[in-house]
Amino acid sequence: MGSELLSGRVDTHTSFLARRLAEASVTLARSTSVPDELPAVREAVAAAAARADLVLVCGGLGPTFDDITRDATASAFGRSLTFQPALYARIVRRYRRYRMRVPSNNRRQAFLIGGARALDNPNGSAPGQRLEAPGGRPVYLLPGPPSELKPMFEACVLPELMRRFGGGATAARRVFRFYGVAEAACDQRLAPVLKAFPDVEFTILADLGLVELHAAARAPRASSAQARLKKVEARVARAMGSAYYSREGDSLPGAVLNLLARRGWTLATAESCTGGLIAAQLTEVPGSSAAFRGGAVAYSNALKESLLGVPAGVLARSGAVSEETARAMAAGARQRLGADAALAVTGIAGPSGGTKAKPVGLVYIAASVPGRTEVVRRVFPGDRGQVRRRTATHALGLLRRLLTV
Amino acid sequence: MGSELLSGRVDTHTSFLARRLAEASVTLARSTSVPDELPAVREAVAAAAARADLVLVCGGLGPTFDDITRDATASAFGRSLTFQPALYARIVRRYRRYRMRVPSNNRRQAFLIGGARALDNPNGSAPGQRLEAPGGRPVYLLPGPPSELKPMFEACVLPELMRRFGGGATAARRVFRFYGVAEAACDQRLAPVLKAFPDVEFTILADLGLVELHAAARAPRASSAQARLKKVEARVARAMGSAYYSREGDSLPGAVLNLLARRGWTLATAESCTGGLIAAQLTEVPGSSAAFRGGAVAYSNALKESLLGVPAGVLARSGAVSEETARAMAAGARQRLGADAALAVTGIAGPSGGTKAKPVGLVYIAASVPGRTEVVRRVFPGDRGQVRRRTATHALGLLRRLLTV
Known part of the structure; x- marks a missing residue:
């Protein structure tokens, strides 16, 4: 979150989350980045909770001075922050396992927002948190490093998402990749295919010589969504010929x-x-x-x-x-x-x-x-x-x- | 913009722009990503123009069906979109130079929003656009591919930013990089340094074994901001010892x-x-x-x-x-x-x-x-x-x- 975007490394959250949410049939209504300043984070979290059915707050759970997500979120919902000895013991054990001295500022990571549940982080010292905003809407606090965020999302967030929102329809996704054809020419050759599948959502992407077509089909059952994409694939293969390489491998x-x-x-x-x-x-x-x-x-x-x-x-x-x-x-x-x-x-x-x-x-x-x-x-x-x-x-x-x- | 975030490749805009804006002393107040749907883009552009002094809209200028930024922005400000033969001729010339057939859907890229000025794109077919929202606030439409966005930002946007907002204070930035020390230990060793420079803005980042400290100093003159960072560096070097490697190279x-x-x-x-x-x-x-x-x-x-x-x-x-x-x-x-x-x-x-x-x-x-x-x-x-x-x-x-x- 926030100033961490300056690094040019952390900014892969949105794309990862958007993709995984889409696969779970959930629309990412809005993704907002704000500086690491308490009023800005507080306002953004409160606004998101007022608008969305579920909020993911990424980053700012570390031990350092600019990790203010816990404080800002507690403040957004008028909650307390309390030190949890059991959480702290777990953080200390992690350091000992890697034979490192426990820095005293790691105590900050053991503070839990009132009413929140801690989420285990097997890949780092920052535990996640899950709380409910007014109206029972879940708010998740997830750690910033991708190597910690992704596993925690899969283990803790996705199951609840599937349970809450995945009931109606399931989505299947496929990415078709092309090489050796310009984006605009790709678009022209694909136009009749896209027209033939008005129920499927398509996006075209291009950079540095590669073009991708993302397709998402929704259906009451996963098998029928998959079957729909099989039909899309047959048409795509016919339209694009040898430019279509991803039938041979993911990359x-x-x-x-x-x-x-x-x-x-x-x-x-x-x-x-x-x-x-x-x-x-x-x-x-x-x-x-x-x-x-x-x-x-x-x-x-x-x-x-x-x-x-x-x-x-x-x-x-x-x-x-x-x-x-x-x-x-x-x-x-x-x-x-x-x-x-x-x-x-x-x-x-x-x-x-x-x-x-x-x-x-x-x-x-x-x-x-x-x-x-x-x-x-x-x-x-x-x-x-x-x-x-x-x-x-x-x-x-x-x-x-x-x-x- | 929007659904293109799903790719996992395009989402480097925000970090690039945040860094370059910070260097120009401009605060990135908010970065919003929305799906490639006309109402969502229109609403986001209108809201941004009501809030910020300058708006950058990235992506969605391509020739394909889901490139709707032109339409959405025109609609946000109640403007027309008109075909520009001169713009189209430039796009056609570009294709001819690379000996490619001009796809007919590239005509879409030659539509200009009423009152907008086209921005030359030497690295792709999509021209950018610059218009003024009510109140004279500049709104820039920039192409999505990083290889096109970055040069256009540098050539067309940055000069205006510097002219408009760079007058009062200039900012200098430095990134100090560390290897071989955990983030929390880094933070502890750096704490007295950060306290000694309350006028400098700091952010700490960590992933996969590397830690970065970003520092931004503001001063009326560039030379005094740089001098301030030299003092920061001396203290950082003393505090971090051999863990501080970026004095020897950028990476x-x-x-x-x-x-x-x-x-x-x-x-x-x-x-x-x-x-x-x-x-x-x-x-x-x-x-x-x-x-x-x-x-x-x-x-x-x-x-x-x-x-x-x-x-x-x-x-x-x-x-x-x-x-x-x-x-x-x-x-x-x-x-x-x-x-x-x-x-x-x-x-x-x-x-x-x-x-x-x-x-x-x-x-x-x-x-x-x-x-x-x-x-x-x-x-x-x-x-x-x-x-x-x-x-x-x-x-x-x-x-x-x-x-x-």
């Missing part, structure tokens, strides 16, 4: 790994400007070790030669950022890392290192499978991070194409 | 790279369970090639032997996830990749692969510099992604310690 790396596994092929990576990003995306997928052998991050020319066997003559003649080097890196990755397929990238991610002939954003991507190697040249817009992410996405998209034709 | 990888460069040392990585994540974090830092030579992602035992020279006997005797293997991987990385220092990790990120003796979350991390190698064993909580990120953070923290003692 683009997941789709590539599944296509490889289907053929019994292994994969190796050889990365220069992406510096391990492609390998990291592939290995984020559980079970990736079935197809992914490993990779080389060859930033320097010397490592391109020694790790990947790129001939010194190629580097001297064409330069490190060239079609010939990308091709040699892919061949080297297959041979040296003992894999059937390879992805290799070399480029200039910036901000420095660009020239007129080889500008920042220039990348060569080589994808290689048995009997076929393809190299593409691209100049990607954006800063260093964007060029790297676009390159990784494009590389995986290229390999997927070689695996589906 | 933990940045700090490590700077410490290496100061000694003229190079670095190589050898990763198993993190699968390239450490190399990717290091190479995200501009100029990392000065110290980072490259890395090996050795998922399989065969690659641990062939790429890193881990003796087959070590793998057979101690197993791939062991102190001995981590140590051999680090030695191999230094030797085979020709680097002065090395980081090596091997572990079980899960969700499968764990045993009673070697559970999911078990990792061995080896950091090696000339004359010294240290190996630590940790069992990290959390899911696959959390274990991998904690391991990467811990590995960089371990190497930093070897470089600062």
